[in-house]
Amino acid sequence: MHLTPEAAARQEQSERDPLPPQEAQKWMSDQEKRDGEMLVEITGADFDHAVRILRKHDNDMAKAADTLLTALSGATEDAEERERLASLENIKQDFGHLFPSKSNNVIDLTGDDDPPTNARFRATTRSPDPSWQMVRTTQPDVKSADDQLDDVIRASYNDFAADESDNIIPPEDFMVREAGRPVALRADVAGNAYAALVIQSLFHVPQLRQRCAELHLHHVEDASPRTNPDWAIWNLIEMLTCLDLVQLNIILDTTTLASWETVPLVHGMSVGTASKNFLERVVNALQSELDQQKVEGPNTNRLLHFTYCRVHSPTTGPPETVNESDFGHVVTVEINPESPSNDLVTRLSETLNTYNDDGSSDHTLILQPSEMVTFEIIVGASSSTATLSPEPLVYPKCIYMDQFLATNLDLANETRDSQRQFQKDIEMLTEKRKRITFYEGLDTFENLRGAIDYYDHIAQRDDPERIATLATMATKLRTTLQKLEREVEAIDQKIGNLQTELAGLFDNPELQCYPYDLRAVLVHTGLPGRKHIYSYVQDKGTWWKTVDYTVTEVTEDLVLSDPAGLHLGAGPYMLMYSRRQTEAEMAAPLQWPPLFVDSVKSSAEVFLEAIQEEARKAAVVSNDL
Known part of the structure; x- marks a missing residue:
């Protein structure tokens, strides 16, 4: 279409001239409506809210869309403003009576007519009203449940968004193993990291190393077997040999965990439950192999399986066996984050023993102990969302299993009866002390001191008789x-004595014949990823922490009191104990299968030659420079 010169000139002039106000306003309203509808389609936001955000950003669609997408969680500026105004209204409604209303009265600031009040305005000695107590500023910050959830979600995004290269260990991190430092066992699949920690922890149980070294391998045509459990046990013993003799600081596993048909950890799975299931699969196969090869003599406790039964003890008469004996290894102990005390021995006793109101009791008793026992720790759900400081699990470096043996049932019951009586006496004395020191939530002693101070220094003393009365009252108070x-x-003295006796109730030589020492602790911080589960293992008296493929020395105090994961319902999820051994027994050399020993030595020679070659190349480059 061609315009005449006159029409083209008119069109050009109209494009240069501004629109009349009414037409411009209509054009802007239509454009704003179209942009608002587009924002609603993009973000799903409310139309009016989308238009307000658009106007706020001067009709910049990109900025408005970014703001709306960021605020999808509901934390919009408009919602925040409404919440702020609602909060102000609540404050006015609840506390408005505390503030003076407007008044036109003249206020006398001279104080000439006021009575003397200097003595009355002084530091109070009264107990503060608990209704007006403030939170200490030194109290450690505790994240709300929403903040904790945000941390978990953020960590999940970071974990899933991580590049695959994060699973690759840089070549420079492979080094010669330092003397005495444990080897880090790393799974080639991140989801199997929990199982690698279990294998590494099992290696640091001395009895397990000793008995596995005595097992004979199942050869198939002079090669490794191809079916389970023989293949899995073959790979396990080979891995234990490497963990003992290898000169490398890191072992990257590609076969051992696969041979045990390890189930990778995925979202929604419990680290503790997955570790327990994997450990029980290893324990059952390994104990079966030990039994078949008769590595353990008739007078030797089994390595992994203890024998237990259920017993009912009536009010009169001998105990009655409720069910037949069975085998076990992993003992599940549930802790309560709101309990004033989460002691492993106490929780274990409550789990295995039930005392009924009629005087009878039910017990799960160990008939034949094993050389090793593992505790799975489950953190129970909290009934309150306001738990500021969850009580951590307290586990000892040595636990005596005597009180849980069937042979000690009578002695253990007598001791627990005394324990309950001591606890009852302590509770009664504590309640009595509370009644004396507090009345209606106020400190009785502070209030008495305040009253005495009033009679001594504040009350008016305008005549001798009043002075005498005040002195008498102060003396009585x-x-x-x-x-x-x-x-x-x-x-307080009685409570202290009772607590001392209570703490030493089980310090009975008859109940200290089966000491089990802590060998390994597995911990979960509550966040996803292989770097958020780690182990503590003891090697020759020193504790080591393994996170992914990094091994560092730590103190025993940290091992026994690691607070990681408490506020996320996590923390220690598995404890491994084994019978106490002398230093000589633990240091005795192990006779691993020669096939595996030779393989480790050969690999070490190749590795050392590679290191020496790299050193020679580096020296040549340095000389050239």
Whole structure:
């Protein structure tokens, strides 16, 4: 279509001239409506809200869309403003009476007519009202449940968004193993990292190393077997040999975990449950192999399986066996994050023993102990979302299993009866102390001292008779205070004595014949990823922490009190104990299969030659420079 010169000039002039105000406003409204509808389609936001955000960003569609997408969680500026205004209204409604209303009265600031009040404005000695107590500023910050969930989600995104190269160990991280430092066992699949920690922990149980070294391999045509469990046991013994003799600081496993048909950990699976299932599969196959090869003599406790049964003890008469004996290895112990004390031995006793109101009791008893026992730790659900400081699990470096043996049932029951009586006496004394020291939530002693201070220094003393009365009242209160303080001091002394006796109740030589030492602790921080599960293992008296393929020396105090994962319902999820051995027994050399020993030596020679070659090349380059 061709325009005449006159029409073209008019069109050019109209494009240069601004629109009339009404037409411009209509054009802007239509454009804003179209942009708002487009934002609604893109973000799913409310139309009015989308238009407000668009206007806020001067009709910049990109910025408005970015703001709306960022606020998809609901934390929009408009919602925040409404919440702020609602909060102000609540404050006005609840506390408005505490603030003075507007007044036109003249206020006298001279104070000429006021009575003397200097003595009345002084530091109070009264107990503070608990309703007005403030939170200490030194109290450690505790994240809310939403903040904790945000941390988990953020860590999940980071974990899933990680490049595959993160699973590759840089060549420079492979080094010659330092003397005494454990080897890090790393799974080639990140989801199998939990199982690698279990294998590494099992290696640091001395009895397991010793008995596995005595096993004979199942050869098939002078080669390794191809079916389970023979193939899995073959690979396990080979791995244990490497962990003992290899000169490399890291072992990257590609066959051992696969031969045990390890189930990779995925979202929604419990690390503790997966570790327990994997450990039980290894334990059952290994104990069966030990039994078949008769590595353990008739007078030797089995390595992994203890024998237990269920017993009912009536109020009168001998105990009655409820069910036949069975084998076990992993003992599940549930802890309560809100409990004032999460002690392993206490929780274990509550799990295995039930005392009924009629005086009878039910017990799970160990008939024949094993050389090793593992505890699976389950953190129970919290009934309150306001738990500021969850109680951590307290586990000892040595646990005596005597009180759980069937042969010690009577002695253990007598000791627990005394234990319950001591606890009852302590509770009664504690309640009595509370009644003396507090009344209606206020500190009785502080209030008495405040009253004495009032009679001594604040009350008016305008005549001798009043002065005498005040002195008498102060003396009576002082006498009462001293009497109560002496009574509380006596109660504290009794409680201390009872607690000392309670702590030593099981320090009975008859209940200390089966000591089990802590060998390994597996911990989960509560976040996803192989770097958020780690192990503590003891090797020749030193504790080591393994995170992924990094091994560092740690103190025993950290091992026994690691707070990681508490606020996320995680923390220690598996504890491995074994019978105490002398240093000589643990240091005895092991006779691993020659096939595996030769393979380790050959690999070590190749590795050392490669290192020496790299060193020679580096020296040549240095000389050339």
